[in-house]
Every structure is written in structure tokens, then in C-alpha cells.
Amino acid sequence: MCLWERPRYGGPRTVHELAGTDVDSCVPLPSGTSAQALANRTGRPVTTYQSAECGETGEFDTYPGGGTWVPQTPYRVRAFKIWER
Template sequence: MRKTVTASVLALTVVALTPGYAVPAKATGTARAVGVVAASSGTCASGELCLWPKEGYKGAKQTYELAGIDIESCVPLPAGTSAQALANRTGRPVTTYQSAECAETGEFETYPGSGTWLPKSPYRVRAFKVWES
């Protein structure tokens, strides 16, 4: 059992340190259970979308709850801000955009709402949309 847990933790640590890799919530929970901090060193409650200005979940976190978001509407981040890391715990898919207007001419990516942790976005996130499941 100990070898299995150690091997699992090592595999999670390698995956967690891989740039741009979204670690599933179950994986981070497993790592925490054995005392290892995986990719999700920030905190983000169930039902929230959390955005950090610096990669690795650093800086002042912005938190959005479904109750305060219009579904399928573009939500720009406050002027002059952007995000480099995110956690999607909304239970719904979320698309992040490089453009503050959710324009698809820039970079964009959709993340599942089942517990996606992204320590390093491939672009600066300036807006997002939350979708119906």
C-alpha cells in the first residue's frame, strides 16, 4: 500500500508541476490526503470560479459565484486586471478568454466545472463565460 500511495503522490506531483495541465479535483484531494500539496495550493470553495493574477495561485484572488453571474454572458474582469491561474468549481463549463469582450479572435479555452485547477493559463484571462451544463 505504501508503495502505491508514494507512486501516486509522485505521479500527481509531476502532473501538478506540468505547465498548463488541469489537475482534476479528485487527484488534488488524493494528494492532500497524504500530506502533499498538489497544483491547487490556492483555495476555492465548491460552487465558485476563482481567478488569481499570477500563476501558481498567487496574488489577490477574485471569486465569482453562480448567483452573481448571468449564464452564457460575457463577464469581463475589472479594468486593468487579468488572471494567470484559475479553479473552476462551479459545476458548469467555463470558457476563459484572452479578450475582455469574449471575442473568439484571441485565445480561449473551456474548462469542465467538475473541479478543474489550472496553475498556469497559456494566456492572460481577461473575461469568461459560464455555460449551462
């Protein structure tokens, strides 16, 4: 899972390997950071959240695994969750 700070894959990129990420758990981005572009190449569905706590009261979307590229998310992503399948 790759996340970029700015739209169109601009700015610093953070990479989250499936082997080092707890599946079915909320993964907040570091405090004060967010992302506006992503690539889900995990092979599993990933839900991104506007909320840093993966709260469903804010915006959230689920992207299929295996090669989903999103040049601009509809909101600032502050957390994500990789699903088992």
C-alpha cells in the same frame, strides 16, 4: 469560479459565485486586471478569454466544471463565460 492574478494561485484572488453571475454571458474582469490561474468549481463548463469582450479572435479555452484547477493559463485571462451545460 476563482481567478488569481499570477501563476500558481499567486496574488489577489477574485471569486465569482454562480448565483451572482449571468450564465451564458460574457463576464469581463475589471479594467486593467487579468488572471493567470483559475479554479472552476461551478459544476458547469467555463470558457476563459484573452479578450475582455469574450472575442474568439484571441485565445480562449473551455474548462469542465466540478473541480478543474489550472495553475497557469496559456494567456492572460481578461474575461470568462459560464455555460448552462
